[in-house]
Amino acid sequence: MIEVDNLSKRYGDKLAVDALSFTVRSGVVTGFLGPNGAGKSTTMRMIMGLDRPSSGTTRINSRPYEQHKAPLQEIGALLEAKAIHPGRSAYHHLVALAASNGIGKRRVLEVIDMVGLTEVARKRAGGFSLGMGQRLGIASALLGDPQVVMLDEPVNGLDPEGVLWIRNLLKDLADRGRTVFVSSHLMSEMALIAEDLIVIGRGRLLSAGPLADFVAQSSGRSVRVRSPQAAHLRDLLVGDGVSVTSSEPGVLDVQGLDAAEIGERAAASGLVLHELSLQEASLEEAFMELTRDAVEYHATTAEFATTGGTNR
Amino acid sequence: MSTTALAPHDTPETAGRHAAGQRVTFPRVVHMEWIKLRSLRSTIYTLAITVALVVGFGLLLSSVVGSGEGPGQDDFGDPTSISLGGVTLAALAISVLGVLMSAGEYATGTIRATLSAVPARLPVLWGKVVVFAAVSFVLMFIAALGAFLAGQSVLSSRDMATAALSDPGVFRALVGAAVYLTGAGLIGLAVGALLRNTAGAITLVVGALFVVPGLIQLLPSSWNDAIGPYLPSNAGNSFMAVQTTGDALSPGAGLAVFAGYIVVLLAGAAVLLKRRDA
Numbered sequence: 095m096i097e098v099d100n101l102s103k104r105y106g107d108k109l110a111v112d113a114l115s116f117t118v119r120s121g122v123v124t125g126f127l128g129p130n131g132a133g134k135s136t137t138m139r140m141i142m143g144l145d146r147p148s149s150g151t152t153r154i155n156s157r158p159y160e161q162h163k164a165p166l167q168e169i170g171a172l173l174e175a176k177a178i179h180p181g182r183s184a185y186h187h188l189v190a191l192a193a194s195n196g197i198g199k200r201r202v203l204e205v206i207d208m209v210g211l212t213e214v215a216r217k218r219a220g221g222f223s224l225g226m227g228q229r230l231g232i233a234s235a236l237l238g239d240p241q242v243v244m245l246d247e248p249v250n251g252l253d254p255e256g257v258l259w260i261r262n263l264l265k266d267l268a269d270r271g272r273t274v275f276v277s278s279h280l281m282s283e284m285a286l287i288a289e290d291l292i293v294i295g296r297g298r299l300l301s302a303g304p305l306a307d308f309v310a311q312s313s314g315r316s317v318r319v320r321s322p323q324a325a326h327l328r329d330l331l332v333g334d335g336v337s338v339t340s341s342e343p344g345v346l347d348v349q350g351l352d353a354a355e356i357g358e359r360a361a362a363s364g365l366v367l368h369e370l371s372l373q374e375a376s377l378e379e380a381f382m383e384l385t386r387d388a389v390e391y392h393a394t395t396a397e398f399a400t401t402g403g404t405n406r
Numbered sequence: 407m408s409t410t411a412l413a414p415h416d417t418p419e420t421a422g423r424h425a426a427g428q429r430v431t432f433p434r435v436v437h438m439e440w441i442k443l444r445s446l447r448s449t450i451y452t453l454a455i456t457v458a459l460v461v462g463f464g465l466l467l468s469s470v471v472g473s474g475e476g477p478g479q480d481d482f483g484d485p486t487s488i489s490l491g492g493v494t495l496a497a498l499a500i501s502v503l504g505v506l507m508s509a510g511e512y513a514t515g516t517i518r519a520t521l522s523a524v525p526a527r528l529p530v531l532w533g534k535v536v537v538f539a540a541v542s543f544v545l546m547f548i549a550a551l552g553a554f555l556a557g558q559s560v561l562s563s564r565d566m567a568t569a570a571l572s573d574p575g576v577f578r579a580l581v582g583a584a585v586y587l588t589g590a591g592l593i594g595l596a597v598g599a600l601l602r603n604t605a606g607a608i609t610l611v612v613g614a615l616f617v618v619p620g621l622i623q624l625l626p627s628s629w630n631d632a633i634g635p636y637l638p639s640n641a642g643n644s645f646m647a648v649q650t651t652g653d654a655l656s657p658g659a660g661l662a663v664f665a666g667y668i669v670v671l672l673a674g675a676a677v678l679l680k681r682r683d684a
Contacts, residue, residue, distance in 0.1 A: 143525045144518055145683040160525035164429040171522055177515035179446060186445035187516075191523045194438040196428045234519060238428065 095120055095273055096141060096169075096242060101150035103136050103297075110136045112297035113150070118275045118290070120241070123268045125288030125305070126277035129385050133297040134277040135173065138246050142171050155241055166195040166238025172245040176227035180220025184211055184230050187219065192237055205233040210259075224251030232260070242273040249283055261287050285377040295385045309380050317353045319346045319360075320369035327365050331356065347373070430524055435533035438523070442516075443537055449503060453541070456499040456587070457549040463492025464553030468560040485569040486579050486648045489557020490550060493583045493646065494639070497590040497615060500542060504594025505607040507534055508675075512602040521684050531679055534595060535672065542591050547584035554580055575648035578657065585661070586642035589668055590615060593638065596671035600678060615639050635660075638667050 096118040103111040111133040118124045128134050139145040141152045143159040151158065154169050162168045178187045188202045206215045209229040214222070222230065228251050235243055243264070249257045264287055268274045278284055284291065284305070291308050293301040301308055321327050324344050332338050336350035348356060353370050360367050443449050471488050472479040482488045508531075511517040524530050554576075558568045569576050593615070598607040619639050622630055634640055635655045644650060644660030655663060 139683075142522055144521060146681070160527070162525070165525050166523055167428060173518060173522075174515060177519045179442075179510065179514040179516050181446050181448055182442070182516075183445065186441060187519070190438045190441040190445070191519055193441055194435050194520075194523045195430055196434055 095155055096244070096275055097153040097156075098137065098141065099151045099153075101137065101140060101152060102148045103133070103140060103145060104148040110297050111140070111147075114294065114297065114299055115150075116292050116299060116302045118242075118273055118292070120273040121268060121271050122289035123264050123274045123276060123287050124290040124292060125284035126275060126292050126294075127281065127284055127381060128277075128279070128294040128300075130279060131296075132294045132385075134294065135246055136297075137294070138171065138173055138244055138275075138277065141244065142169070142173065144173070164195060164238070166191070166197065167240055168238075169242040169244060170235030170238055170240040171243075172228070172231035172235045172248055174231070174246070176219070176222065176224075176231075178219045178227070178230065181218055183216050184219050184222075184233070185215040187230070188234055188237060191234055195238055197237060201237065201239070205236045208236065209233040225253060225256055228252055229256070232263075240272075242275065243267055244275045246277045247279070248276060249278070249280070257283075281378040281381045293381065293384055295387075300384050305377070309374065309377055316347045316349045316373045317351065317356055318369060318371050318373050319348060319356060319367060320344055321346070321360070321365060321367050323365045326363075327360060330359055330363055330365070345369075430526070430529070432529055432533070435524055435529040436536050438520075439530075439533040439537040443507070443541065448506065452499055452503040452506070453545060456496045456503070457545060459496035459499055460490075460492045460546070460549040460583075460587070461553045461556065463495055464489045464557045465560060467491035468557035469564075471561075472566060473564075479566070483651055484648050485558060485561055485567050486554065486573075486576050487646075488561065489554045490579065490583050490646060492553060493550070493587060494616075496546075496549075497587055497639075497642075498612060500546070500587050500591040501594035501611045501615060502608055504538060504591035504596075505598035505604060505611060507538055507598065508595045509598030509602055509604045509607045513604050517684055527679050528676055531599060531672070531676055535592060538591055538595055539588055542588040543584050546587040547581065550580045550583040550587075569648070573648070579646050579648050582642075582645040582647075582657070582661075586646055586664070589642065589664055590638075592668050593671060596668065596675045599675035600671065636663055638664055641667075 098114055098116050101111055101114045102109065114133070114137060126134055126138075136145060140147050141154065141159070154162070159165065159169065178184070185202065185206065188206065189199060192198070192202050206212055209232050211226065211229055211233065214226065219227070219230065228248065232245070232248065235245065245264075248260050252260065264274050264276060268289075276284075276287070288305050290303065291301065291305045292299070293308070319327065322344060324340070324346055328338050328340075328346060331346070331348055331351060336348065338349075339347045341347060353372055357367065357370055467477070468489050471477055471482065482491070511520060520530055521527055554571070558570075562568045571577060594607065594611045597611050598604070601607045601610065615638060619634070619637050622634050622637065625633075631653050635644070635653055641655060641660040641663040644654040645657040645664070647654070647657075650656055654660070
């Protein structure tokens with residue numbers, strides 16, 4: 095379990111993390127979502143005790159991380175790929191880390207095998223690709239067979255096979271009762287693996303809870319209806335609490351009625367339907383809506399024009 | 407493999423908790439630093455270069471001193487210091503190694519992995535100090551002894567005055583050379599940990615050990631006499647010399663001053679390591 099309580103981090107006059115509080119429970123995969131610059135990595139570094147909070151506390155399995163006697167059994171983290179000396183082999187890097195916690199060489203070989211680096215483990219890590227560096231980082235996170243696994247953007251640089259492997263690994267860990275905390279700015283990835291979701295923007299908590307609630311609470315569902323008699327159908331459907339919009343001729347997006355009700359009304363009036371489908375708000379849309387005002391770096395040409403050359 | 411290896415016995419609260427004997431102890435942190443030191447070619451090379459400088463330069467000086475070319479015999483107090491003439495230059499190499507051992511971890515990002523494994527932080531610094539001091543002292547003493555024996559035999563073959571290991575002060579001078587080289591490396595290690603920047607730390611250490619002593623000599627002699635003996639390099643020279651000359655400190659005082667620099671720098675490194683973001 096990870097507990098973050100009223101956590102803040104200030105860099106100069108910029109508040110990177112602002113009074114953040116949340117709990118990550120064990121047994122499920124929890125996604126940590128936010129636009130670039132939202133403070134995800136800073137929060138994770140503070141949980142690992144690498145950055146010192148300006149105020150607030152973080153606890154792993156009920157204690158501040160640095161008070162644990164066997165740290166690598168409590169939490170394993172991937173915070174940046176290639177946190178390794180380019181002249182050292184992956185094997186020696188892991189053996190050294192393992193030695194500090196009294197973890198044997200057998201476990202080192204096990205995790206190297208697990209992440210698929212056996213063939214290159216004895217080579218100097220300087221020649222590793224981003225994907226291999228990512229796998230090495232995951233190997234070091236798993237070294238102590240920890241209760242909590244925390245990964246910052248783990249799928250970066252991985253090939254599709256690697257992405258699938260990570261997904262299965264994380265679900266497997268969660269099924270074994272471990273706490274799994276994964277950051278990403280890719281909503282689509284989160285939709286596939288996360289059960290809980292913590293969303294932050296500009297260092298502040300925007301939402302925390304089950305992913306399903308997160309999607310349901312956002313703008314919600316609509317039903318798409320395609321019909322050659324769309325205009326007639328629209329008149330039939332609009333009413334109290336029902337809104338109908340149209341994005342192209344012959345297509346209606348209906349909110350406030352479910353698909354069955356729409357189908358029955360159309361049949362009762364003898365109208366022809368070519369399509370009747372439930373449109374769930376994607377996680378992506380829900381996320382965009384939630385963070386619209388909290389995006390640090392808007393890619394608008396207007397902003398470029400006003401700030402260009404000043405290098406804030 | 408990937409599923410069986412994770413954990414054989416899992417319930418949410420007890421899974422894998424504190425498997426037999428797995429916890430952080432200081433000897434284990436020392437072990438980690440030892441593995442890190444020996445698993446890099448660059449450290450092996452730098453240590454080899456340092457040994458080669460101590461022995462090779464000592465031999466070179468022993469072969470040319472008093473021959474009319476190169477330095478004259480009067481430049482050295484005694485035969486021992488001729489054969490230890492490579493120590494000053496070797497200190498340059500080993501202080502760079504010290505810097506690489508600490509600042510190098512920041513440059514490569516390894517420090518984040520290290521501090522994740524040992525979140526108490528301070529044992530990491532002390533572990534580096536122990537490993538570096540032990541490896542360096544043993545190697546540098548062997549190098550100094552080799553330089554002395556080889557140098558004296560060259561001097562003897564040239565019918566020049568020689569010293570024996572049993573002569574008063576000679577053994578102390580050899581130990582002193584190993585202590586000085588090890589200390590120069592520890593100064594590099596501490597400065598590297600303070601600045602966390604390889605190039606900056608190397609510049610600062612080289613400046614303090616090799617450039618400042620030369621600049622001080624340009625000052626009025628009353629200043630030079632007051633400050634000079636307390637510079638790290640000159641304090642070190644006083645316990646590497648068989649005979650104390652001129653206004654140099656006594657061997658004991660020199661050692662105390664030299665150790666003082668190391669203690670203050672390491673204490674500063676420890677305070678900042680504990681306080682700063684990694």
